[in-house]
Amino acid sequence: MGDESADRADRLGPELAELAAAYGVATEYWDWRGNHVEVARATIVAVLAALDVDASSPAVIRRELTAAAQQKWRHLLPPCVATREDVATRFAVHVPHGAHVTVWVELEDGTRRGDVTQVHHLVAPQWIDDRLIGEATFSLPPDLPTGYHRLLARSDGRSADVPLVVTPARIPMPSSVAAHRSWGYAVQLYSARSRRSWGLGDLADLADLVSWSGRELGAGFVLPNPLFASDPTVPVEPSPYLPTSRRFISPLYLRVEDVPEYGYLSPAALASLEAIAQPCKAMNTSPALLDRDAVWAAKLAALEALQAVPLSPGRAGEYREFLAREGSALTDFATWCVLAELHGDDWHEWPVALRSPSSPEVAAVRSASASRVSLYCLAQWWLDEQLASVQARAVAAGMGLGVVHDLPVGVHPDGADAWALSDVLANGIGVGAPADEFNQQGQDWSLPPWRPDRLAATGYAAWRSLASGVFRHAGGLRVDHVIGMFRLWWVPAGMPAHQGTYVRYDHEALVGILSLEAARAGAVLVGEDLGTVEPWVRDVLRERGILGTSVLWFERQSDGSPLPPEVWRELCLATVTVHDLPPSAAYLSGAHVRLRASLGLLTRSVEEELAAFQSEQALWQSTLTARGLLRPGAGEQEVIEALHRYVALTPSRLVGVSLTDAVGDRRTQNQPGTNKEYANWQQPLCGPDGEPVLLDDLPTLERLRALAATLATLR
Known part of the structure; x- marks a missing residue:
């Protein structure tokens, strides 16, 4: 009897299965051997909880089902509309039954388009909060240009204004790739040192590699590991696929001597930096494991010395432009770095008042530590300049693509992006992969996943910001685990990796936005589609030119x-x-x-x-x-x-x-x-x-x- 009771308790039931489906949570899947797997009830309940959906009892599940069904009826427009060019996309508008509604588009160049047409699509009205709400269906004109536009509606004293993202049907193939096939080196940059390196390969080393391999060997690109930032504390996280941020670069890759302000250091400061650098340079000829902690200590000292050099008027103007372009995202990142120095690199353990970047207490720390915040902002400016130089040298060397950057699946759960973007990331969940031939126990990479609902509710702002940044100095982008834009394997905290389940994403939005930024940059987009990938996903990638x-x-x-x-x-x-x-x-x-x-x-x-x-x-x-x-x-x-x-x-x-x-x-x-x-x-x-x-x-x-x-x- 005990086994039968446990079996009944673990069954999903039709209502829980329906609730899971409403939020894109898979209740079954096929593993790498082709076997059908039913997901455990405990996994489904935990994953729904991470989406703020309570599935603790049959009565609560029924209540949540009602709330999910009514959600779209409470809003005049969807939170965001993502579509492709040349497609007359339909969307629903919800207004009091019988009320008139006006819908139009404002393009990103300021042009107004009123040719949004209503189409016949009979849907029965619904009682929502004691009001009878009707649904009208509209169609966008198929000739909208690609870009980030706005969709607006007005009815019965209410108005709505939501993002409208029109993406390319297919990314244009860069001429260098369309004309002929190309080859290039894949390199773990930190491991590839020169005699001038400070113990780790850096951006000057990358510049030399692209210049030499392009000119001498005919290479068309170089694909380095992800170069994104790690914690500003020790021990430094070694994995480039577990960054603290996917929006900013690790100062470990800065070539100190190539910073323009380096040439204006005093003789004493130069001598001091050379003394700091020598032990790191001595590591270059050692086969011992890389020592990121020692390198970071040396480069942090170099950053502090460089910050003391006044910027020339021209350089100061360029720096102000950089700060304006990066905006609050950079300020939040730099502030997190300072807070990590003060309180440790796990923001979950900070005083409660410091766990939100918008709190008054965080603002007070930012103000009191303005010079230290500026240090981390300056470092990102210098890194941005060196990244631009790498790509310029690659193009000058005849490379058709140049640098193809690498985008990891996610970020460290305790890091800067997880802190700054906690409103759009799921707590208590690690991204991973189910069991496969090479990892037969499954994998939990501990990365907090995007919440599909919050991404849509915010108009994919965080994803748009990330996408525009990674293409800034790139001839291409490799997306690690590209299936993550379609579905991700969520592993609830405390459960083994093989007991996770898949959660669906709006790939039309995620893939589309990345495609739009690739097209604008004239870059190639590569998706790492290894492992368990549904065949239709590869069809979508191929159709989009990925x-x-x-x-x-x-x-x-x-x-x-x-x-x-x-x-x-x-x-x-x-x-x-x-x-x-x-x-x-x-x-x-x-x-x-x-x-x-x-x-x-x-x-x-x-x-x-x-x-x-x-x-x-x-x-x-x-x-x-x-x-x-x-x-x-x-x-x-x-x-x-x-x-x-x-x-x-x-x-x-x-x-x-x-x-x-x-x-x-x-x-x-x-x-x-x-x-x-x-x-x-x-x-x-x-x-x-x-x-x-x-x-x-x-x-x-x-x-x-x-x-x-x-x-x-x-x-």
Whole structure:
């Protein structure tokens, strides 16, 4: 009887399932093996609670269902309308039954469009709060220009004014990508140091890499890891995919000597900074794990010294323009950095009065610490200038795209964006991924997800701000886990990763806004669509002109054999490996199996995993040999070159080459499913002998040039 009672308690019931559907919460899904999975009741209740929906009892569920059904009837217009150009989108207007309503559009250039037409669509009126409310359906004109407009309505003494976002039906392909295929390096910038680096690769190193690889090797782009800000305290978060903000850049990437004010430091200040920098520079030739804490201490001291240099009148004017452009978002970020220095980097543990950026107490701290707030604003200005310089040098070197930036899925739950944007993020939820072939226990990345309802209610303001910022100095953008614009795997706090569920988003708005900003920037947009992705999602991305992602090890036919290169996708960024896999030299040896086994990440025996791996490698060896890309008995480097030749045979518009493969590195940068168990994101770029490889030495590295030569046919 006990088991039957527990089973009944865990059943959703039709009303809870209906309530979940109303908020886009999945009650079932199909896993990576094709098995149907029913989501547990406890998961559904917890996810709904994060959306401020109470599902604690049958009576409360019925009340919440009524509230959800009445929600749209209480408002004259929807909170936001997102549509595509050339589409006559319909939307509903709710007014007292029988009342007249006027609807019009104001374009972002100030032009008024009154050709919003009512269409016949009979809907029965509803009693809402003792008033009979009717629904009228209107259609937008199909020739609205792309942009951020306003939709307005007036009726019976009431008025409404909501955002109207018209996005391109398809992102125009940049001429450089349309004309010919292109290849470029994927690099973990922090790991790629030069002799002038302060212990970590920086924006000057990135500028040198784009300039040299563009001019000497014909590379068309460079794809660095996300460069976004981490906490201003120690220990510094090592993961570039767990930033404190996706709107601002990490000062760790600033080349101090390239800041214009550096040249006006006093001799004593210069000598002091050189003494601070020397221990960091000495790290460049060490294979030891990267020391972000030491580098941050040195660069923070440099920022403080640079702040003391007065700006020239021209520079001061440029800085004021930067501050005006960035507005309150920058001020909030800089204020959070100061508060983190004072109270620690978890804003949930701050005094209650400081947990909202709009509180009087936060304003008092901002005023009292104005100089320190200015320090973090100045740092972002200098970083913005250096980012602009990197892209300019890439274009000057002949790169068709230049820098393709990387957008992570989310932000640190305790960080600056989570604090400043807490009104549009879900509390008590971590974004992750269900179990798949490479992470069979699922993943919880701890990132707080966007709330779909709050995004819409605010006209997607936070997403629009983020999107416009990431394209400012970019020839392209890679969106990590692009499925997150369609649905995200929500894991309630305290539950294992595999007990989460999917929550749906309005992809027309999220994808559309990112597409609009890409089109305005003349940039390419790449979606990382690996893992469990519904087929229709890839159709949407293709229709919008968004490139997908193909990784050689994952491209297989139904029988498990390698997918012939001729049938790979054309609208795609194709690579042999990615940052979540070992470098090819390590992968070919089966090191990834042994590493996962040592970390307890396997769900079957090591012997079974190794047998499957060896079978896979045998298939690849025979495939490469049969195509004449590899001779029998070839060595490791020859195999790596043959794998890249295979990718070069595909029609994919973009081909990425990991810099670790180019230099023969063997150490894994990131092992998914681990936190402290493995030194993720802390490995310096090294050669096959384990000794550091500096960017200064790349031009003379024979294996790098040999691998680059395999891609010469792309141009």
